[in-house]
Amino acid sequence: MIDLIQNTIDGVMIGSSYGLLALGFTLIFGVMRRLDLAYGPSIMIGAYFGTILYLHYGAGPFAVAIAVVIGAAIAGIYVERLCFAPMKAGAAIASMVSSFAIWMQLEQAALLVLPRHTYPFPPLSTGAPLAFGPFLVRIDHLIMLVSTLGLTAVVHLTLHRTRFGLALRAIIGNPVAAHLVGIDVRRAVLVAFAGASSVGGAAGFLVLAVDQQVTPMFGMWATMKGLIAMMIGGLGSVPGAVVGGVLLGIVEAHSQWYFGPQIRDLVAYFLLFAFLVVRPRGLLGCPPDSVLPQKA
Amino acid sequence: MLDISDLVTAYGKIDALKGVSLQVETGKITCLLGPNGAGKTTLMMTIAGLLHPRRGSIRLAGTELVGLSPARIVAHGIALVPENRLVFPQMSVRENLLAGAYQRNDKVGIDADLERMYARFPRLKERNEQLAGTLSGGEQQMLAVARALMSRPRVLLMDEPSLGLAPLIVAEIFNIVHELNRDGTTIFLVEQNAHMALQVAHRFLLMEQGRITFKGMPGQLAEAEVIQRAYLGTRRAVG
Numbered sequence: 333m334i335d336l337i338q339n340t341i342d343g344v345m346i347g348s349s350y351g352l353l354a355l356g357f358t359l360i361f362g363v364m365r366r367l368d369l370a371y372g373p374s375i376m377i378g379a380y381f382g383t384i385l386y387l388h389y390g391a392g393p394f395a396v397a398i399a400v401v402i403g404a405a406i407a408g409i410y411v412e413r414l415c416f417a418p419m420k421a422g423a424a425i426a427s428m429v430s431s432f433a434i435w436m437q438l439e440q441a442a443l444l445v446l447p448r449h450t451y452p453f454p455p456l457s458t459g460a461p462l463a464f465g466p467f468l469v470r471i472d473h474l475i476m477l478v479s480t481l482g483l484t485a486v487v488h489l490t491l492h493r494t495r496f497g498l499a500l501r502a503i504i505g506n507p508v509a510a511h512l513v514g515i516d517v518r519r520a521v522l523v524a525f526a527g528a529s530s531v532g533g534a535a536g537f538l539v540l541a542v543d544q545q546v547t548p549m550f551g552m553w554a555t556m557k558g559l560i561a562m563m564i565g566g567l568g569s570v571p572g573a574v575v576g577g578v579l580l581g582i583v584e585a586h587s588q589w590y591f592g593p594q595i596r597d598l599v600a601y602f603l604l605f606a607f608l609v610v611r612p613r614g615l616l617g618c619p620p621d622s623v624l625p626q627k628a
Numbered sequence: 629m630l631d632i633s634d635l636v637t638a639y640g641k642i643d644a645l646k647g648v649s650l651q652v653e654t655g656k657i658t659c660l661l662g663p664n665g666a667g668k669t670t671l672m673m674t675i676a677g678l679l680h681p682r683r684g685s686i687r688l689a690g691t692e693l694v695g696l697s698p699a700r701i702v703a704h705g706i707a708l709v710p711e712n713r714l715v716f717p718q719m720s721v722r723e724n725l726l727a728g729a730y731q732r733n734d735k736v737g738i739d740a741d742l743e744r745m746y747a748r749f750p751r752l753k754e755r756n757e758q759l760a761g762t763l764s765g766g767e768q769q770m771l772a773v774a775r776a777l778m779s780r781p782r783v784l785l786m787d788e789p790s791l792g793l794a795p796l797i798v799a800e801i802f803n804i805v806h807e808l809n810r811d812g813t814t815i816f817l818v819e820q821n822a823h824m825a826l827q828v829a830h831r832f833l834l835m836e837q838g839r840i841t842f843k844g845m846p847g848q849l850a851e852a853e854v855i856q857r858a859y860l861g862t863r864r865a866v867g
Contacts (some may be wrong), residue, residue, distance in 0.1 A: 391849070495730075498719075502727045505716035511678055512710055514702030514779060544791035 334466050336394050339585045345473035347561075347581015348480035349542075351574035352535035353554055354561035355487060358573040359528035361562065362504045363521055368425045370411045370431040372528050372555030373438040375536035378404030379453070379546045380442050382537065386454045393454050398508060401533040401542075408437065408529025412522055435551065442548045449516055449547055456541035476538045484529060490527075491570065500524055504568070532558070560604045566617025579603075629654040629814050630675075630783050633683035637667075637674045644670040646838035652783060657815045659825045662835035668818045669711055670729070671835070672787045676708040677701040688782065696742075703731045705782030712770040717761025718807035721752050724760050724771055725827065728778030737777070745774040746802075766797035773804065776862060783814045790821045802828055822858040826851060834858065 337614055353375075360368045381403030385391035391399070415430040457471040476553035491497040499520045502510040510517050540546050541590070565576020580600060607614060630652035637645040644667045652658045662668050675686055677698035686693040693701050707728075716724050720761040725745060729738045746753035749770045755763060760771055769789055776784060786805070790798040802824045809815050809828070819825035826832065826846040834842035834857055842849065842857070 340793040415867065498723060498727055499730065501719055501723075502716050502730075505718050506714050508678065509710065509714035509716060510727075512676060512702070512708050512714070513727050514699045515727070516697065516699045 335589065336586075338467055339589045340582055341467055341469060343471070343474070343582030343585030344578055345581070346585065347474055347578035348477045348574070349535050349539045349577070350580050351565075351577025352480045352483060352538070352569070353532055353558035354565060355484060355570065355578045356528040356530075356535065357558040357562045358565075358568060359487070359500075359524055359531070359568060360414050362568045363500060363524045364427070366416065366427045367392035367559075368411060368415070368431050368489070369428060369555055370415065370434040370438060370551075371408075371529070371532060372553065373435045374411055375400075375404045375409035375532045375549035375554045376442060376548060377407040377438050377539055377548075378533040379536050379550060380446060382448065382540075383451050383453055386449065391454075393456050396454050397534070397537045400537040401530045401572030404533025404536065405526045405530045408525045408532075409522065410434075412525040412560075415485075416525070418474055418562040435555075439551060442551075449544045451547075453540040453544050453546045455544050456538070470542075472538075472542050476542070477539050477577035479534065479538060480574065481576075481625045483534060484570065487531065488570055496520070498522070505553060515545045515551060539618065562614075563604055564607050566614030567615070567616065569616040572614055572616030579615070629689060630816065631685075631687040632675070633685050633687075635671070635680050635686065636673060636682045636710075638672050638682050639670075643682075643685075644838055645674065645681070647743075647839055648835075648838070649831055650813060650840055650843070653817045653831065654814055655809075656811045657814060657817060657828055659817045659819060659829035659832040660835055661819060661822050661825060661832060661854065663859055664805055667838040667839075669787055672708055672785055672818055673709075675701075675706060675785060681721035689800075699731065700782075702779055705780075706785065707779045707783075708785040709769075709772045709787065709824065711787040711791060713765075713768045715760040715763070715768050715771050716777070717759065719760055720752075720757050720762055721763070722756050722769060724753075724775050725778050728775035731779055741778055741780070744812075745777065745811045749774055749861035764794050765767045766800065769793060769797075770804070773801075773808075777808075783816055784808065786817045788818055788820060790819065790824065798824060820858070822855045823851070827852065831863055851861040 338590040345474050357371055360371060378400040382396040382400040385399050409432060411434055415434055419427045446622050456475055459471050461470045491501060499510070499515045502513065502515055503517055503520060507517060532554065540550065561577035561580045562573055564579055565572030580603065583603055584596050584600055588596040633649045635645050635648040636643055645840055648671060660668055670679060674681050677693065677696055681694055688704055688706060691704060693704060716727060725742055729741065741742060750772060751767055752774060755767065760768065763771060789801050793801065798821060805817065806828050819827060829846055832844065832846055833840050836857065
């Protein structure tokens with residue numbers, strides 16, 4: 333019983349970082365209605381910025397965090413300019429394939445700059461875990477959870493309480509109508525991409541600070557985790573992204589405990605498969621027809 | 629007010645507009661009739677800046693609009709009520725209206741205009757917090773009109789506002805068009821419903837196969853002929 337609860341606690345903590353990854357993914361998907369496979373690799377580029385600062389200048393965790401977020405935002409803007417801005421409406425496949433090409437390119441770029449397979453990443457906290465009765469909570473896990481809740485609240489309030497958020501939701505609702513009411517759609521999309529990649533960068537920093545190492549493969553890892561959590565939570569839903577991430581984290585923690593790390597990923601993919609078959613819109617996604625303009 | 633000359637817009641190699649020239653006069657309702665595929669919606673999208681013309685000019689009170697972004701065109705005073713309304717389905721009625729005022733910064737003026745819209749469209753006030761996607765077709769049309777008015781346009785473009793609506797609702801929409809114009813709004817209306825359109829229009833134009841083929845006043849052409857040409861085009865009417 334204690335194991336069960338401890339595993340669930342760990343799952344929620346790790347899952348919150350998946351939720352944060354999915355949050356950035358959700359913003360990009362919502363605004364573009366296209367899959368950005370280079371989302372994870374953009375975060376990995378940010379992580380390499382941070383690692384370089386750490387290795388060469390001995391930067392502390394805070395400075396590294398800022399560098400990761402800024403680096404990811406710059407990489408996100410690069411991806412948007414190359415894979416999304418030039419593509420005409422309806423060319424969703426072209427965007428997806430070109431984002432795959434950029435993924436490969438970013439991975440190679442990372443290998444050119446830092447050729448070894450792994451590099452150290454600064455830890456967030458090396459203190460002993462906090463004890464709550466029989467249960468232990470790592471301090472960096474706690475920071476992860478709190479950051480996720482905080483950033484989710486920031487994203488939610490931005491979307492629902494600001495002028496820019498109104499513009500983004502209008503674009504998500506109907507891009508043509510967004511043009512017609514005078515929203516500068518191209519600019520808003522670019523800013524949204526930078527913002528979403530920054531959120532992803534924050535998630536990437538938190539994960540890597542727990543792992544204390546970074547590899548070029550982190551990009552693929554981040555894309556996969558973010559994608560699965562987003563699909564489970566519901567395409568286009570901000571709360572759904574976080575809920576999906578937490579659920580994925582809990583399932584992974586338990587399957588790792590009972591079946592070991594190899595089976596863990598298998599279970600995660602099975603969970604995705606089960607959702608796609610049984611409930612393709614995810615936990616909190618809208619029914620597909622309510623998103624489209626209604627006929628009279 | 630709106631002065632369009634020799635406008636050519638193409639999809640690939642096919643010219644949808646083949647040199648369109650027309651004027652929309654201040655304070656009047658100008659109505660454009662024509663069969664499906666004549667290029668009416670293409671014309672509206674070109675004026676709004678969503679399609680780029682190959683040549684020609686669109687002047688609003690002397691300012692050239694060709695080449696400006698859709699957002700700049702809204703700022704200059706053009707608002708389009710698009711075909712099929714295109715409300716933002718996952719946003720509330722109120723948020724849809726606020727989005728319509730996106731180009732404006734005068735909070736006091738925006739609030740006053742919100743109240744004016746609620747006064748003119750009481751149904752929208754009742755459904756203020758409801759998601760626009762849950763409104764009926766007629767309510768969505770009113771919302772689309774109110775949203776366009778929130779930008780305080782100098783010319784209101786309307787693309788087939790009666791499309792897919794029940795006859796009673798259509799009458800209500802045309803009543804609104806009439807009232808808006810009586811209060812001073814310049815309106816450029818595209819319609820399939822020739823009968824209703826001729827009742828409100830001060831001037832009307834016929835468009836067939838990308839060209840303007842008739843300009844005049846209602847009554848200048850027998851309604852039967854207008855309807856025939858508006859629905860079928862001249863060729864089949866002659867044949």
